[in-house]
Amino acid sequence: MKSFRIPAFWQAVLVIVIAYLVFDNAFPPLLPKTLMIQYMIITIIGVLLYFSCDDARWTEFQAPVLATLRNDNLMVVRWALLIIIPAIIGYTVYGMVKPSNEAPVELRQVHPAPPASVKAYGKSFDLALLENPIREEIIKTLSSDKEAGWEKYKEAVSAGVMSTIRTVSIATAIC
Structure with a gap:
């Protein structure tokens, strides 16, 4: 067989x-x-x-x-x-x-909205109304004198970079 x-x-x-x-x-x-x-x-x-x-x-x-x-x-x-x-x-x-009208298998996760205000250093700050004073000063200077405005901008950027470097070096020294 x-x-x-x-x-x-x-x-x-x-x-x-x-x-x-x-x-x-x-x-x-x-x-x-x-x-x-x-x-x-x-x-x-x-x-x-x-x-x-x-x-x-x-x-x-x-x-x-x-x-x-x-x-x-x-x-x-x-x-x-x-x-x-x-x-x-x-x-x-x-x-x-092709597009589908079916709901997805997983439910969509919606993250909560950020708070309207934050309390820091004993003061309450409305996040919708906050403005950067350095930015406002640079814009005001740029509207009157472009060269001085760009100089202020460069100083603000380098100060921000330097403060970031300083923060990282302090954090590294602590760790």
Whole structure:
């Protein structure tokens, strides 16, 4: 009695389909599409590596593909694959990029609004009305004398940089 054996190409297809079904249905929370794509790419690469590591298996794996490409009697199959495979890929891409009216699976997290006022050094500051006095002074100087305004701007920037460097050096010395 002859035992039943699945050809190598169909073994690969079967493993890939089973892997897809396991990844799609085995995890209770929905698996994100990007993770599903990564798992399937890894599975396909693993299957191809398995079949290509042995010459006899690789030849058996390639046989149906090469027969479809080279045999003139299979021209209808070749044309069907030439039409069906790009159509499936196009439909999949269309399904991924078309807008959807469904709510996302994850709820959107809304961060709280900043407070209207802050109390510091015993004084209350209204954040909407705060103005930078140095900026106001530079703008006022720029409107009357551009050269002096740019000089004040450069001094303010270098003072800010120097205070930042001083703060970092003090923090480094403390640590």
